[in-house]
Amino acid sequence: MTCKDYKDLLMGYLDGELSQEQKQDLEKHLQTCSDCRQELEGFRKLIAITDEVTLREPEDKLWDQYWGGIYNRLERSLGWMLFGIAAIALLLYGGFEAVKTLVNDPTIGFMLKIGICALIGGLAILFVSVLRERLFFWSHDRYKDVRR
Amino acid sequence: METAAFCQDEAAILQRCRRGSREAFEAVVNRYMKDAYRIALGLVGNHEDAMELSQEAFYRAYLNIRLLKGDRQFFPWFYQILRNLCFTHLRRMRLRRTSALPENEGQEFIAAQGDWFDPDAVTERTELKQALWQAMGKLSDKHREVILLRHFQNLSYDQIAKVMFCNKGTVMSRLYHARKQLRELLDKEKGGSWS
């Protein structure tokens, strides 16, 4: 083993994570290698400082409000879902009504009726297609943070 | 990361969550919110983002709770959601900062990214602790993560290996590189006088 291999073991040594065998192996190397001994001391100091750093805890008030922040998100997502469903239903209904009025209107010429119907039909197909793509994307996208 | 009493009930509580019980999920949140917040704080470095991101992670966990198999613990699974959210957040922030700058200054700014590690997040501010906290902000995401898990979450190598999906050897070598870089950053900041 070279010094480079022992460097990693220094970590396990300082963190108390080496097997008995690894430990003896490293200690034997340390006796003969001043370079690694110096490294060991450097890391020992760093670890001592790192262990001293503690992070500030938020006030109790914020913990009391914590669940509220999550609950709001849940409620809002339900709100958007209902809004989306209602919007689609209204659009479909509106489109259907528009076609019905158009077809029953005697003042509009036959060719124009067909043209406008085709236009509305085309829009509907495009809308459904885009919607399906978005839904497909969304259902896959929202798992991206879950699976690795 | 877990207490025995909660562990025993956890499977039952998670089962209720899967059936859509918000009360059950609230219990899970209350159990793990502090760990979640601390991890997020260690990864993104400021209080506001840590609060926001940890709550968002719980929200996403609730939406996907059915993906968590019955025999698995909540926290290791949740941890993946949280860390990915934090990393995505950092990536976006870096991108925004870099693109807001003239092209040739971008590189310099990435090197100074530790600046967004809020000095107020650390208790008992001494110069040295402050320098270490800022240095943590300058590590790469994976290096910062391993320091955080080891020092701020007090995880063993086995536990770290489990949540980072690697073996103990990789944990050790990642810790070595992370700590080596921390030492170099401290040397640069404090001129070698700290050790």
Ligand SMILES: [Zn+2]
């Ligand atoms: Zn050596």
